[in-house]
Amino acid sequence: MSGTDLRIQKTYAALTRAFTDLLKAKSFEQITVKELCDAAIVRTATFYNHFSDKYEFADFVIRDTLQRYHRSDEDLSSLSGQAYYEKLISDALTLLENNTDLLRSLASDSMLWSLSEVIRSSMHDELLVHLIDDKSAGHDLAAEPELLTEFIIGGLEQTVRWWFTAPDPIPAATLKEQMLSSVLRLIF
Numbered sequence: 001m002s003g004t005d006l007r008i009q010k011t012y013a014a015l016t017r018a019f020t021d022l023l024k025a026k027s028f029e030q031i032t033v034k035e036l037c038d039a040a041i042v043r044t045a046t047f048y049n050h051f052s053d054k055y056e057f058a059d060f061v062i063r064d065t066l067q068r069y070h071r072s073d074e075d076l077s078s079l080s081g082q083a084y085y086e087k088l089i090s091d092a093l094t095l096l097e098n099n100t101d102l103l104r105s106l107a108s109d110s111m112l113w114s115l116s117e118v119i120r121s122s123m124h125d126e127l128l129v130h131l132i133d134d135k136s137a138g139h140d141l142a143a144e145p146e147l148l149t150e151f152i153i154g155g156l157e158q159t160v161r162w163w164f165t166a167p168d169p170i171p172a173a174t175l176k177e178q179m180l181s182s183v184l185r186l187i188f
Contacts, residue, residue, distance in 0.1 A: 019061060023101070033053070066095070093175060100172075
């Protein structure tokens, strides 16, 4: 969004703030585009010039949050081996933990597909490259890099779904510790 016109940035920021505030009071399904626009002081026509519906907007909010996180976490690309995987899992779960209210509000049946797709698209290629590099470096992986990539991402997707929808999920620190331990057993 940084290369976007300043007026558009301000519109997106106002919509995102209003969306986050509305999600504190009601479920995603209960929020209407008109209500969102009224709260953000943005014309409904302006909203529809940028987004086809509230689902596309929610997807934008999730992706924007992830992009801002990735820009602030440049250290990950310079790591390799076990340190890479430790930071990848730890940072991914920290991102979820830091945005729990927003993501839990969006973790309804209608938005679970979007959360899963964001996880998949943000991690797949980079994780696969690291696994291929580790195999080339002589690490004895539990499976082929392509299969491990799918297994790890699928496990993270399902774990996130469970964690956000469980009535009494385990503490975030425990989740982080157990996920990291499980993933590292598969790789090293």
